[in-house]
Amino acid sequence: MILEALIAVVFVSALVVLLSPNEWAGRLAFALSLIPFAGSLYLWSGFNGSGNALTGGDIAYQTQIEWLEVGGRSVSWFVGLDGISLPLVVLTTFLVPLAIVSAWTPIDSRQSQFYGLMLFMEANLLGVFTALDFFLWFVFWEAVLVPMYFLIGVWGGPRRKYAAIKFFVYTNAASLLMFIGFMSLTFALGDSVTSFALPEITGAIADGGLGTWFGISPDRIAMVAFLAMFAGFAVKVPIVPVHTWLPDAHVEAPTPVSVLLAGVLLKMGTYALLRFNFTMLPEQASALAVPIAAIAVISVIYGAMLALAQKDLKRIVAYSSVSSMGYVILGLVVFTEYGVGGATFQMVAHGLISGLMFMAVGVVYNATHTRMVGDMAGMADRMPVTVGILVAGAFGYMGLPLMAGFAGEFFIFVGSFSAPALPYAPLFTALAMFGIVIVAGYLLSAMQSTLFGPFELSTDYEVGPAPFHDVAPLAVLLVAIIVLGVAPDIFFEMIRDAAVPVVEGVSIDG
């Protein structure tokens, strides 16, 4: 019952904060958000799951209560954790308190609503990562959009309305596509399943339960469903060419919202891809391995090139997220233990690193009120600690050894270089690795011109060091990144345990 309690606590916290006075909503939200973090550490310490939740592994903290029935299939409250979802739950509960603290400086109106929505979003994110019933999962999945829409639309920058609507339309259209894809699968499964529980559906598909529906053959339905779901999740990830909502949303969103958007929301897309496309339909995934790997490499290179061309610090970080998510897709499609495991690990690592980058850029912006590369120089002079952490985070992005980003990318490249399921695997890997060079190029040049050299910024006030509560979350994040880089096994072991059955799904078939 502990997972329910965790989600319920966050929902109640959201309501409490929503009704609290603006003056101390931020403090209250921070204090309340520590409860789920402590809870997730407790979950971690007592984690006893093994294998993959969808392929018959032991699910930790499982609850299954029937909710209702539709057309002979039951929908239930079915939650649980395995080695893939637990790290993401920990990531979510860890990032939210930090994002809340980073909001204390920039958010200066309607605070109780802002923090209430942040917590409401956290509750739904936890639901997305723990739900094992399709309907339950879908309800949480869509419920994440609503607070995000308001967070961008109300507290965002000058073009917030455009960005919020674009985000809402893109992701809702994508959800519909994915929903139709999944539903066609369940229709084709016919009587071979009696519920919407994901493990049952995965098992039925693996056992050849797909039948003919409306005169369409099972293979074709599986392929159509795969494509529809892939397209739907690709928007969320995002993958080139459906990434265009992301820079707009990031640039207009306030810093703490960007942190969660890059840190956790993008992972919803890759998590769902792993769960639905690659675990449920491994045959289709490996049949399409080459085009998917090509899209992944294009995302890596094209995203990095776009970042190279930007002048706005936030846009640079936003486009580099597109690039990093390309690595995750590559890791998934190669279907090796290290590839899939590394992709999952990279989700967590990128969550921490991109969170750190957005937060650091936000702290600089709080002081300078500009994010344009050309407007400032020599910031290291005035805010040495912030700039130091920003540089460290940038090196983490570039994959400096002993930081989390290195471990994630290293695992992915190890897994992808000699992948049997992917033709021309070494070529794809080499091309993707080239992306790291471009990342280094744009991050170093952007930092050189803004952070170092003589101080230069036209303001009518004195720019000084950032306040403690702005810097503290940055330091905490940096420590976490280094810890995960030095000892990746604290997560990687359980991730690998859950990734192996996914990989086996394909090697058996071919």
Place this chain on the structure above:
Amino acid sequence: MVNSLPQVTALLPVLLLGFTGLALLLVDTLRPDTRSNTSMAVVSALGALASLAATVWFVASGTGSGDTGGAILLFADAVKVDTLGLFFTAIFASVTSLVVVAAHDYFHDHPNPATFYSLTLFAATGMSLLAVANSLAVVFVALEMVSLPSYVLVAFLKQNRGSVEAGLKYFLVGALSSAIFLFGISLVYAATGSLMLGEVAGVLGDIASDADGIGSRSGIAGLGIVMILGGVAFKTASVPFHFWAPEAYEGAPAPVSAFLSSASKAAGFVVAFRVFTEAFPVGASLAADINWVLAFGILAAVTMTLGNFAAAVQEEVKRMLAYSSIGHAGYALIGVAALSADGSGNGAVMGAAMAHLLVYGFMNTGAFLFVAMAERWGVGRTFEDYAGLAKRAPVASTAMAVFMFSLAGLPPFAGFFSKYFLFMGAIDNGFLWLAAIGAVNSVISLYYYSRVVKALFIDDPASPTALDTIDVRPTALYAAVVFAAVATVLLLPGFGPVIETAEAAASALF
């Protein structure tokens, strides 16, 4: 069946509504000087709630269901209390209680609010009688009992030109459609020689199998059925008898619009559901060459498309809601349009339509009551006039956002499940085209519903003083709106019992 006293108690929900209305009228006539708006509102709300409680109790204890000896027939079989009737009575009683509570604040300075309460309760009595009518004569009388108070209610603000004009239009179209409806009944009587629903069905079956004189009699019966269908289309505000709806809903006082568009529409559907399944069963009608299923299918498709496209181009919120309610009539019509002669999935799809009407009863009533609140505050009618309302009235605006997202069918709210069950029921019964049109319309509807949310939360007020008129807190209106929002949210986790009751009730018809 003997008319013993315990049997008549099955009509308790209807009687409670009727007697409350009579009591109010009596007090108002005898002691006009002592009447107070508050006590009138409290009495009528208590009456409606008592009726609701009795209905829920009956449903829970299985009155009139197959488990406890089947439907209870009263008054020479002219009245038939079963789960279907009770389910709809629950919708009517819920909407009535919300509306009378809200009316307390809306008509706070009206010289004679007592008339409003008694007329509303009389209309509700007519609706709940309609829900248990088992003879075409009772159907017609009950329908008139709904219509006559409704005409007066629309024109209730007799000093207001819009209200009076709307009342006149409603009356003229209503009188015409009543005449058509009655003529249809007489034609059916001419062809079958009976007004009792069950007997009509029997004779219709004979006509179909009878070799002599099929042509003439089935032609008359078919014409009668089409005319009855016209009457249903008027009451449910479906194409082609929808013209009155936007005018009446816009011109009427907002609580009356809420009442008409939720309860009165549901009353139209109870006629469709009961009369068309019990008097003109699908199989017998098709055998007699009367394909009313196809007629309903075309009406459903045209109605939802027209309602949604018209709603998308409106500039006034109330008028948008009026067209959206036409669109929702189209969705609910799927319940009678997606029926098949073999009948296996008929109960599921009609039950889903009933559940949709229940959810719709809360979300649509809530939305119109929010408009009532805006009218009470004196803010304008257009989307622009609503801009920034969330800053002054965050709770009510949140409730409105819940209604809008739920009407659009977004997953975190009850509207998602009811639409989903409806479309899935249609697909299961072989009506993929209807479900597809419904799904496309649902996506379109998100555009105009989210416009309201955007105006409330994201847009800035037209001028800094635009919202200064919001100086009162209409407590009862607030309570009604918030209660409707809570119900809309709670119906998601609580959807199981609702859909099960509805499906059982609908299955009993086939």
